[in-house]
Amino acid sequence: MPEGVRMDEKRLLEVRDLKVHFFTDDGVVKAVDGVSFHVDKGETLAVVGESGSGKSVTALSIMRLIPTPPGRIVGGEILFRGKDGEVRDLARLSEAEMRRIRGNDIAMIFQEPMTSLNPVYTVGDQIAEAIMLHQGKSRKEAMELAAHMLDLVGIPEPKKRLANYPHQMSGGMRQRVMIAMALSCNPSLLIADEPTTALDVTIQAQILELMKKLQEEIGMSILFITHNLGVVAEMADRVVVMYAGRAVEEADVVPLFKDPLHPYTRGLLHSVPRLDLAAEHKERLEAIPGNVPNPLYLPSGCAFHPRCKHYVEGLCDREVPPLEGTGDGRQVRCVRWREIREVRA
Amino acid sequence: MRENHVLLEIQDLKKHFPIRGGILSRVVGSVKAVDGVSFAIKKGEVLGLVGESGSGKTTVGRTLLRLIEPTGGRILFEGRDITDLPKDKLRPYRRRMQIIFQDPFSSLNPRMTVGDIIAEPLIIHGLGKTPQERTERVAELLKLVGLSPDHMRRYPHEFSGGQRQRIGIARALAVAPEFIVADEPVSALDVSIQAQVVNLLQDLKEELGLTLLFIAHDLAVVEYISDRVAVMYLGKVMEIASSRELYRNPKHPYTEALLSAVPIPDPTVKRERIVLQGDIPSPINPPSGCVFRTRCRYALPECAQVVPELKEVSPGHYKACIRDDIL
Numbered sequence: 083m084p085e086g087v088r089m090d091e092k093r094l095l096e097v098r099d100l101k102v103h104f105f106t107d108d109g110v111v112k113a114v115d116g117v118s119f120h121v122d123k124g125e126t127l128a129v130v131g132e133s134g135s136g137k138s139v140t141a142l143s144i145m146r147l148i149p150t151p152p153g154r155i156v157g158g159e160i161l162f163r164g165k166d167g168e169v170r171d172l173a174r175l176s177e178a179e180m181r182r183i184r185g186n187d188i189a190m191i192f193q194e195p196m197t198s199l200n201p202v203y204t205v206g207d208q209i210a211e212a213i214m215l216h217q218g219k220s221r222k223e224a225m226e227l228a229a230h231m232l233d234l235v236g237i238p239e240p241k242k243r244l245a246n247y248p249h250q251m252s253g254g255m256r257q258r259v260m261i262a263m264a265l266s267c268n269p270s271l272l273i274a275d276e277p278t279t280a281l282d283v284t285i286q287a288q289i290l291e292l293m294k295k296l297q298e299e300i301g302m303s304i305l306f307i308t309h310n311l312g313v314v315a316e317m318a319d320r321v322v323v324m325y326a327g328r329a330v331e332e333a334d335v336v337p338l339f340k341d342p343l344h345p346y347t348r349g350l351l352h353s354v355p356r357l358d359l360a361a362e363h364k365e366r367l368e369a370i371p372g373n374v375p376n377p378l379y380l381p382s383g384c385a386f387h388p389r390c391k392h393y394v395e396g397l398c399d400r401e402v403p404p405l406e407g408t409g410d411g412r413q414v415r416c417v418r419w420r421e422i423r424e425v426r427a
Numbered sequence: 428m429r430e431n432h433v434l435l436e437i438q439d440l441k442k443h444f445p446i447r448g449g450i451l452s453r454v455v456g457s458v459k460a461v462d463g464v465s466f467a468i469k470k471g472e473v474l475g476l477v478g479e480s481g482s483g484k485t486t487v488g489r490t491l492l493r494l495i496e497p498t499g500g501r502i503l504f505e506g507r508d509i510t511d512l513p514k515d516k517l518r519p520y521r522r523r524m525q526i527i528f529q530d531p532f533s534s535l536n537p538r539m540t541v542g543d544i545i546a547e548p549l550i551i552h553g554l555g556k557t558p559q560e561r562t563e564r565v566a567e568l569l570k571l572v573g574l575s576p577d578h579m580r581r582y583p584h585e586f587s588g589g590q591r592q593r594i595g596i597a598r599a600l601a602v603a604p605e606f607i608v609a610d611e612p613v614s615a616l617d618v619s620i621q622a623q624v625v626n627l628l629q630d631l632k633e634e635l636g637l638t639l640l641f642i643a644h645d646l647a648v649v650e651y652i653s654d655r656v657a658v659m660y661l662g663k664v665m666e667i668a669s670s671r672e673l674y675r676n677p678k679h680p681y682t683e684a685l686l687s688a689v690p691i692p693d694p695t696v697k698r699e700r701i702v703l704q705g706d707i708p709s710p711i712n713p714p715s716g717c718v719f720r721t722r723c724r725y726a727l728p729e730c731a732q733v734v735p736e737l738k739e740v741s742p743g744h745y746k747a748c749i750r751d752d753i754l
């Protein structure tokens with residue numbers, strides 16, 4: 083390997099201590115400030131967080147789509163195993179090298195399928211463009227493959243639909259087109275940034291179902307960015323919870339929901355009403371007090387401390403707590419996690 | 428006043444938006460956004476109104492406040508028909524019925540201070556006579572919604588989304604209304620902030636004895652806050668029941684599918700999911716008979732023939748479906 087980068091065999095992506103800062107007139111926004119995680123082959127990792135947590139910036143950094151200026155990857159590595167088996171640090175690739183990765187190895191779908199499709203080209207042209215570019219196919223072959231992709235994502239009469247413009251389709255259809263386009267070059271990693279947030283629940287259910295089905299068939303890994311805990315529970319194998327630019331907890335999906343260790347994760351889980359516990363459990367929602375912090379003026383120490391009910395003065399507000407392994411394959415960034423867990427047990 | 432008296436009632440409410448076309452801008456069709464909706468809200472009750480985009484739930488909320496004029500049907504407030512009241516006669520009712528909007532960013536004037544925003548309805552309805560009286564009332568309202576009276580002199584952009592929604596709530600409460608339409612009041616907010624606002628609305632409802640029409644697409648939030656829930660699809664009510672009954676024992680195929688589509692935040696819960704095929708049809712040209720039949724897994728040929736009436740299937744539980752042999 084060229085730069086001597088090494089990565090565990092089963093890993094597809096490994097983000098190490100990623101730092102992405104935005105240099106604005108008002109100051110430096112540390113949107114992502116030392117985030118590490120990995121995605122194994124065939125697995126779905128969910129990154130959960132609220133606005134300003136840095137989850138979308140993390141996703142864009144992997145694709146190297148951070149608007150520069152004002153943003154810049156100021157530190158860390160983004161190791162990725164290409165289809166050719168070679169491990170590269172995406173943070174250091176040239177734009178030309180990156181262009182070969184995008185679409186081909188890593189594809190991305192976004193929240194707003196209307197704004198991410200070009201309104202003046204037909205969906206057929208748009209899907210075929212990616213195929214011609216990355217796979218060197220003729221236009222005719224590309225169009226055939228595009229029709230096949232539309233069929234794969236469950237769009238009826240795919241051949242006819244190729245000639246449609248995005249505005250002739252519904253929101254759910256457009257998201258299917260985006261998925262068809264993303265998967266047309268067989269990427270090994272699909273980054274999905276809030277792919278169902280703009281959709282109605284019945285359409286969301288369709289899209290989630292489709293993503294699961296396609297993952298089984300194609301075997302790609304998914305990095306799923308969302309704020310919706312229900313969607314996480316449904317889709318993820320493993321979860322990273324982000325708050326104010328840092329990962330605060332990482333665990334497999336079942337232990338995370340059953341026994342959240344970080345007070346923020348716990349707070350999030352308790353603040354959403356649950357349909358399945360309906361009626362019997364009509365006690366008050368346990369809201370997290372306060373507001374999501376301003377990224378320009380992050381609180382000292384643990385960024386969550388002003389909203390945390392376990393806050394101890396002089397302990398939580400001094401230094402940023404390290405991301406600590408808990409011994410059972412989980413990680414948590416809280417100096418008091420042991421005490422809190424014991425009290426609860 | 429009697430207990431359980433009906434504060435607001437709508438009967439066969441319709442709102443059709445004309446579609447104009449051609450060089451003469453003639454009406455070539457209409458969007459049947461609301462097509463014959465009836466329900467009654469008792470004093471002190473929270474009625475949840477759920478539905479997907481295009482179901483007409485927001486139009487119902489705005490039409491019953493006469494922010495948009497209905498095409499047909501009647502609106503009764505305390506038994507008085509206000510459907511055709513002229514503006515000046517409507518004003519006293521306007522004071523008693525207020526609205527909270529979804530987007531706390533676009534619903535507050537960025538050039539006005541928070542104090543002026545909240546005081547404006549007082550001036551319009553002639554409630555606070557002197558500036559000092561109004562300032563006192565604004566301070567009181569800010570405290571009521573969990574903000575500080577010092578915030579009065581600041582501008583909306585200085586506040587976070589959750590705080591702005593509190594300002595919007597304070598403005599709605601300024602004129603001491605009895606009835607509030609809350610139109611997706613938490614859907615633009617972060618998860619951790621949603622719970623704060625839901626709790627606030629619930630406290631205010633208890634404290635001030637408010638009656639609410641809570642419009643939202645998030646079924647879990649609606650279930651949580653509402654006493655009764657109405658489910659809308661393509662301009663019509665499909666089902667109405669008490670919150671508990673509706674979620675435990677849905678009788679309409681659409682409600683059944685909608686509930687099963689909501690992802691549960693617990694990875695160990697495994698449920699049978701009914702994935703509805705296709706999209707909501709266009710409200711310009713809705714299906715004949717039952718509007719849901721094109722996506723319904725129980726549909727029969729008869730469903731295309733008649734528009735199902737909303738009928739009572741058990742005490743207080745209504746559904747608009749001709750099939751009594753299912754669910």
